[in-house]
Amino acid sequence: xxxxxxxxxxxxxxxxxxxxxxxxxxxxxxxxxxxxxxxxxxxxxxxxxxxxxxxxxxxxxxxxxxxxxxxxxxxxxxxxxxxxxxxxxxxxxxxxxxxxxxxxxxxxxxxxxxxxxxxxxxxxxxxxxxxxxxxxxxxxx
Amino acid sequence: xxxxxxxxxxxxxxxxxxxxxxxxxxxxxxxxxxxxxxxxxxxxxxxxxxxxxxxxxxxxxxxxxxxxxxxxxxxxxxxxxxxxxxxxxxxxxxxxxxxxxxxxxxxxxxxxxxxxxxxxxxxxxxxxxxxxxxxxxxxxx
DNA sequence: ATTACTGATACTAAAATAGTATCAGTAGGA
DNA sequence: TCCTACTGATACTATTTTAGTATCAGTAAT
Numbered sequence: 001x002x003x004x005x006x007x008x009x010x011x012x013x014x015x016x017x018x019x020x021x022x023x024x025x026x027x028x029x030x031x032x033x034x035x036x037x038x039x040x041x042x043x044x045x046x047x048x049x050x051x052x053x054x055x056x057x058x059x060x061x062x063x064x065x066x067x068x069x070x071x072x073x074x075x076x077x078x079x080x081x082x083x084x085x086x087x088x089x090x091x092x093x094x095x096x097x098x099x100x101x102x103x104x105x106x107x108x109x110x111x112x113x114x115x116x117x118x119x120x121x122x123x124x125x126x127x128x129x130x131x132x133x134x135x136x137x138x139x140x141x
Numbered sequence: 142x143x144x145x146x147x148x149x150x151x152x153x154x155x156x157x158x159x160x161x162x163x164x165x166x167x168x169x170x171x172x173x174x175x176x177x178x179x180x181x182x183x184x185x186x187x188x189x190x191x192x193x194x195x196x197x198x199x200x201x202x203x204x205x206x207x208x209x210x211x212x213x214x215x216x217x218x219x220x221x222x223x224x225x226x227x228x229x230x231x232x233x234x235x236x237x238x239x240x241x242x243x244x245x246x247x248x249x250x251x252x253x254x255x256x257x258x259x260x261x262x263x264x265x266x267x268x269x270x271x272x273x274x275x276x277x278x279x280x281x282x
Numbered sequence: 283a284t285t286a287c288t289g290a291t292a293c294t295a296a297a298a299t300a301g302t303a304t305c306a307g308t309a310g311g312a
Numbered sequence: 313t314c315c316t317a318c319t320g321a322t323a324c325t326a327t328t329t330t331a332g333t334a335t336c337a338g339t340a341a342t
Contacts (some may be wrong), residue, residue, distance in 0.1 A: 001226040003142065004253075006331060030286065042332055048289070061340025062286040085142040111275075112145075115263045122256045134252075147300060169318065183301055189320070202309025202316045 003119075009083035010038045011046050012077065015128045016135070018056060019072040026058075026065035053083050079122050087113030111115075144260075148225035151179045153218065154189050156269045157276070159197060160213040167199075167206035187225075194224050214270030219261050 013036045021027055029047055033040040047066055050056045057069045068075075154177045162168055170188055174181040188207055191197045198210045208215075 001144065001222060001228070003257075003327090030287080039332055041334075044288080045291095045332095051289095058288060059340090060288045060338080063341055064287050064339080066288090067200070081142060100257065111267055114146075115260065118263065119256065119260060122259065126252055133287095146298090171318080180301055182303075185319080186322095187299095192320090199319060200309090201307080201319045203315095204310060205308080207319090218316050 003083055004081070007046060008040075008077075008081055009049060010036070010043055011080050011084060012128070012131070013038065014043060014047065014066075015050070015055065015068070015072075015075060015080070016132055018066060018068045019128050019132050021067060026063070026067050028065035031065070051082060051098060053079075055079075059097035064123070068128075071129065072132055073127050075128040077126045077128075077131075078126045145222070146226055147183075148187060149222055151177070151184055151219075152191060152221050152225060153269070153272070154179065155184060155188065155207075156191070156196065156209065156213075156216060156221070157273055159207060159209045160273050161171070162208060167204070167208050169206035172206065186249050190224060194220075196220075209269075212270065213273055214268050216269040217265045218267040218269075218272075219264035222264060 003093055008097050017032050017035055018027060029044045030040060032038070032047075033043045047056065047058070051058055051066075052127075055075060056066045058064065058066050148249050155173050158173050158176055159168060171181060173179070173188075174184045177184075188197065188199070192199055192207075195210055196216060197207045199205065199207050
């Protein structure tokens with residue numbers, strides 16, 4: 001069972017890379033791609049998506065590239081998952097349809113939703129900022 | 142983000158159906174398939190897998206079918222997920238490879254593993270027995 | 283003008299998931 | 313004994329999701 005796809009993986013890594021830039025510095029997709037060993041064209045599409053979602057901004061032309069639009073601490077992993085993998089939901093009510101077709105509510109569904117919200121909550125505690133901090137801490141120690 | 146696949150879905154439903162049988166009663170794949178509206182051949186493969194994993198036993202020939210091998214309360218959803226979707230793991234260390242290639246440990250990985258174990262733990266609290274209980278409770282209320 | 287870049291979008295490849303078909307063998311029962 | 317209802321085993325196809333590639337138009341620094 002795999003919870004995180006490449007999309008999310010690459011997006012997180014790109015954001016981490018951008019988070020380590022100096023203020024107002026831009027980094028090109030090519031550079032990010034090389035540093036993180038992520039397929040260039042694939043990464044570009046991901047960056048476009050991050051622009052749409054207001055997580056990064058871009059500058060066109062030579063010397064252009066990308067930088068973060070929000071503070072690293074305000075970028076939650078749960079948000080990135082939402083963008084690339086849709087809402088965190090364990091299934092689209094696998095039980096209600098067949099087992100509880102005569103009822104509007106379903107206790108089984110409730111249990112699953114409870115786990116869903118735990119997962120979502122845990123992923124929202126982790127941010128690009130916290131990851132970056134962990135990362136530098138590790139390098140030092 | 143989808144955590145539970147059809148495999149797991151169908152397996153849980155099949156097990157719930159078998160859990161409601163009288164002692165020593167067998168139910169055919171055809172019957173289960175019809176009751177749960179699950180594709181017959183697909184279900185058969187799932188049942189074979191459940192036999193291999195010692196969750197159900199079968200009786201061949203006319204009047205044959207399947208019944209549970211273990212008590213419903215001892216069949217955890219986490220176990221069923223393991224069978225059909227592999228171990229609950231959020232990713233195969235998406236971070237360590239690129240970001241922490243110079244280190245054997247990775248704090249990011251640790252965080253993800255923490256969430257993994259929460260999910261696994263929650264899914265192990267839910268059993269076929271508990272689901273069945275919830276289900277009958279709902280019918281009554 | 284040339285070069286290094288983004289914006290946008292179409293396309294293909296690979297893998298996972300879902301579903302179907304078939305044949306051999308077993309056992310109950312007319 | 314033959315028919316029928318079943319499981320065991322396995323091969324196959326279809327669909328969907330995920331991953332990755334290619335291309336062209338436009339922008340801006342040099």
